[in-house]
Amino acid sequence: MQRVTVTLDDDLMEELDHLIEERGYQNRSEAIRDLARAGLGQAKRETGNQSNCFGVLSYVYDHAARDLARRLTSTFHSHHDLTIASMHVHLDHDNCLEIGILKGPTSEVQHFADHVIAERSVRHGSLQIVPQAPKGDTEGESHEH
Known part of the structure; x- marks a missing residue:
């Protein structure tokens, strides 16, 4: 597993924290991994x-x-x-x-x-x-x- 540093504006971070709470993620990393997987899956469908x-x-x-x-x-x-x-x-x-x-x-x-x-x-x-x-x-x- 690799560690990545990402800078997010305050509004986007607030939305992400709301999603984490709403869906019950244990931490931000889990939520970001799921969102990245979903985005990559969509990209594959669209460009395939x-x-x-x-x-x-x-x-x-x-x-x-x-x-x-x-x-x-x-x-x-x-x-x-x-x-x-x-x-x-x-x-x-x-x-x-x-x-x-x-x-x-x-x-x-x-x-x-x-x-x-x-x-x-x-x-x-x-x-x-x-x-x-x-x-x-x-x-x-x-x-x-």
């Missing part, structure tokens, strides 16, 4: 599928963080082929919520989302993946748009 998907990427970030808005915009421009639409919401004086609708190969959508969520001062990031049905695999009659 090489078909196309739609993704809904949502994240909250500190708009005043140094160069973060510029880096995020640059990242989206660099991956314009994956981005269908985006929405920006001012939550309060310090925080913004962005939602991006993505479409492309599952592994590329996941990699892009991971990169955005990993940026410093990005909080509460998540990606919801919706598999894209292969052509000819739709219910009912097909039609052209």
